[in-house]
Amino acid sequence: MKTMLHTLFQRHWNPYAVLLIAGLLSALYFGLTSTVWAVTGEFTRLGGDMLQLLGVDVSDWQYYQMVKLDGDTWNRPDGWIVWGMFIGALMMVLLSNSFKIRLPQQKRRYVQGFVGGIIAGFGARLALGCNLAAFFTGVPQFSFHSWIFIVATGVGTFFGAKLTKMPWWKGRPSLTAGAAKPSQVKIRVIQPYLGAALAMAYMGLLLYFFSSGQTLLGLGALFGLAFGILIERGQICFTAAFRDLFLVGRSLMAKAIIVGMAASSVLTLVIISLYDLTPITQIAALSTCVGGVLFGLGIVMASGCETGMMYRLMEGQVLFLPVFAGNIIGATFLAYAWDHLGIYTALVEGGAKINLLETLGPVGAILSTLAMLALLYALTLYREKNYHRRFELKRGVK
Secondary structure (H helix, E strand, C coil): CHHHHHHHHHCCCCHHHHHHHHHHHHHHHHHHHCCCCCCHHHHHHHHHHHHHHCCCCCCCCHHHHHHCCCCCHHHCHHHHHHHHHHHHHHHHHHHCCCCCCECCCCCHHHHHHHHHHHHHHHHHHHCCCCCHHHHHCCHHHCECHHHHHHHHHHHHHHHHHHHHCCHHHHCCCCCCCCCCCCCCHHHHHHHHHHHHHHHHHHHHHHHHHHHCCCHHHHHHHHHHHHHHHHHHHHCCCHHHHHHHHHHCCCCHHHHHHHHHHHHHHHHHHHHHHHHCCCCCCCEECHHHHHHHHHHHHHHHHHCCCHHHHHHHHHCCECCHHHHHHHHHHHHHHHHHHHHHCCHHHHHHCCCEECEHHHHHHHHHHHHHHHHHHHHHHHHHHHHHHHHHHHHHHHHHHC
16 A cells, blocks of 8 residues: 555656556547647637736637637636646645745746747647647647647757757856745645645535536546646656757657557547547648747747646746746737737638548558657657767767
């Protein structure tokens, strides 16, 4: 029993196992709800909700008509996906007794994180998806826009990694200013009890949703909780997957993400075939490329993508408050710019929805998707080996 508890709460879980489970759950969620695991769409709606509270009429904004700004975040399944992820991550942080307020050592990081969050939020919604809907859950939907987004995000992340290595970006390191202070002993002692109480309260909420016939809200809250638990225990961050591959040749997270997408693609195809569901297809256009580059750049500047931001904020990392705010602001500004500043006409209108199931058929779609993922896996291995080979050569020269 003690060993099991240690495994569950005191050690982070294997990223391969976590992302494999996440991929299968995301396919199952699609089968049950005909929608996908995503977060930045709800960030955009949250921005719209806030504007409406301030008296701004967004009813004629074309973007909000497209993403269906109905009700409020508590009455939307996508809303409960987001809040469930936050709560699931916080619950596991508390149960593992690892919550601690952490401040960045340099105040400039607040500004960098905020600006990075704005760029990432804007880019994600310009591409009609983030690291989830245009990447991890976009590929298994066989939407071609996700292929463009992967390449563009890689490019943006590459340049973001170069940017963050520059001396003017890093500034002078500080060993004391803003350093995190250890949590008080009493707070550390009660954390598991708070985590257990939060879990019980959330179970009560789930029971209420399902017993009152609000099945979609219940499914959103249930799967959001599961995804939150997984991203925290696996420390799943798409930023780290790309950035670490470029900076230090570390490929574990990238390879695990690819494996998760492959498993999700196979199960999603089975579900589509069995239940005759329509896959979620987004527009492949210049906006996908531009948005992907901006998203990749922004998440590196912010030090975290949406999933990474969520669990790190729940761990007590204060930096990710401005990152979260920036995400919402960037996504909301894109909703305004969509028609008011001509973004749709300039970057989106010329595109088209391309789904591989329609163009290649089921067999062609899954084979091409798995081939693309296999190529990504091979390139990841090549980058890792090439980095370490060059590192060894440099060390040998010295």
